[in-house]
Every structure is written in structure tokens, then in C-alpha cells.
Amino acid sequence: MSEIFVSYASTDRERVAKLVHALESEGLQVWWDRDIAYGKSFPKVIEQALTAATCVIVVWTRESVGSEWVQNEASDARKRDRLVPVLLDPVAPPLEFRHLQAADLSSWQGDPVDPQFTGLRKAVTAMLGRGEAPRPATQAAVPARHWWQTRPGQALGVGGDHPTAVGFGL
Numbered sequence: 025m026s027e028i029f030v031s032y033a034s035t036d037r038e039r040v041a042k043l044v045h046a047l048e049s050e051g052l053q054v055w056w057d058r059d060i061a062y063g064k065s066f067p068k069v070i071e072q073a074l075t076a077a078t079c080v081i082v083v084w085t086r087e088s089v090g091s092e093w094v095q096n097e098a099s100d101a102r103k104r105d106r107l108v109p110v111l112l113d114p115v116a117p118p119l120e121f122r123h124l125q126a127a128d129l130s131s132w133q134g135d136p137v138d139p140q141f142t143g144l145r146k147a148v149t150a151m152l153g154r155g156e157a158p159r160p161a162t163q164a165a166v167p168a169r170h171w172w173q174t175r176p177g178q179a180l181g182v183g184g185d186h187p188t189a190v191g192f193g194l
Contacts, residue, residue, distance in 0.1 A: 026055035027152055029077035031097040033088035039112055040083055042134055047081075050136065050145055052152075070097075079151040080106045081144075084126065085113040095120075108147050 028047065032040045040056065047054050055073045060066060074080065080101030088094040095118055101107035102121065109117060109126035116122060127144035135141065 026053035026073070027078045028052055028054045028148060029074050029080045029097075029101075030054060030056040030083065031074075031080060031088075031094050031101075032056070032083040033085060033091045033094055035087045036083065036085045036112065039085070043081075043083065043110070043112075043129070046134060046136060046141065047145070047148070052145075052148065074100060077101075077106065078153075079108055079148050081108050081110055081148070082121075083110050083112055084115055084117045084121075085111075086115055089115050089118055106151065108144065108151060110144060 030040060030044060034057075037058075041058075044054050044056055055077065057066070057070060060069045074097055080097065082088075082094060082098040082101065084094075098107060098109070098118075098121060102124075107121075107124065109121060109124050111117075111126045111128045111130050112132075114128075114130050117124075117126065127140050127147070129138075129140050129144070132138055132141055
């Protein structure tokens with residue numbers, strides 16, 4: 025199972041997919057009901073994933089505020105102190121959840137540096153016990169050496185630690 029469970033109304037699937045993909049591109053492990061294998065029981069798999077998740081993102085929209093499934097999943101997450109609410113529409117969440125600060129992504133266009141998305145990422149990574157989400161690996165730049173830092177023969181391409189260097193025992 026994944027670290028993050030996403031609860032949403034199925035009619036919002038396309039909009040939620042953008043959020044899920046943005047979180048995954050930040051290196052986070054996300055579970056949503058698109059991950060249920062054929063032949064498996066929806067309620068059973070959902071309950072297992074919800075219980076196993078360290079963080080539960082509940083997406084509040086015009087549709088989800090009336091969904092009994094979403095409300096039940098949100099209630100379970102709140103009781104276990106695992107809930108991170110998100111607004112994809114400018115709506116009031118159900119009464120039980122109105123006192124909780126929510127990430128307002130109602131005008132979010134998918135930008136990973138948007139302040140609301142950045143705040144969501146920080147809240148999620150804090151709940152997961154991390155300082156920041158692991159970023160996708162990028163190749164670190166090799167610092168340039170000064171002429172006095174070269175090894176004998178390296179300037180001629182015959183020594184040193186360059187992968188194409190021909191070693192002559194120098």
C-alpha cells in the first residue's frame with residue numbers, strides 16, 4: 025500500500041488525476057481507487073488502503089461534499105489524525121470538517137510552485153514524518169577544478185578520475 029490515500033467523488037476523477045500525478049511527480053507514493061485490481065472487492069480494498077495510509081487527502085468539491093463514502097473516509101482519517109483536506113471547488117466541507125484548514129486548490133492549474141500546492145506538499149510530508157518530499161533525482165554538476173588541483177597527466181587526458189581517461193599508473 026502507499027503512504028497517501030486520496031478520497032474523492034468519482035465524478036471528479038479527471039480533476040483529481042491532475043493532483044495525484046503532481047504529488048507522484050514530487051516523489052510521493054499515492055493510492056487512489058484507480059489502483060484496485062480487477063476481481064477485488066472495492067469496499068474491502070479501500071478500507072485496507074485507508075487504514076494503512078499514513079496520510080489521507082480528502083478532496084472537497086461540489087460533488088464530494090454530498091458523498092457518504094468521502095465523508096466516511098474523511099471521518100476515519102480525522103479520528104486517526106491523518107486528514108489533510110483539499111478544496112478543488114470553493115465549497116464549505118461538511119460540518120464535521122469545517123474547522124480544519126484546507127489547501128485551496130480551486131484555482132490551481134497544476135503548477136508545482138503554486139503557494140497552495142507547496143503548502144499541501146509541506147503538510148503531507150510533515151504528516152509522513154519528512155522535512156520535504158523527496159525530489160526526483162537530478163544529476164549533480166561536477167565542480168570545475170582549478171589548474172593547481174589537477175593530478176599529474178590529467179590535463180593531457182591521461183590521468184585522473186575522468187571516465188574516458190587513459191590510465192598510465194599516474
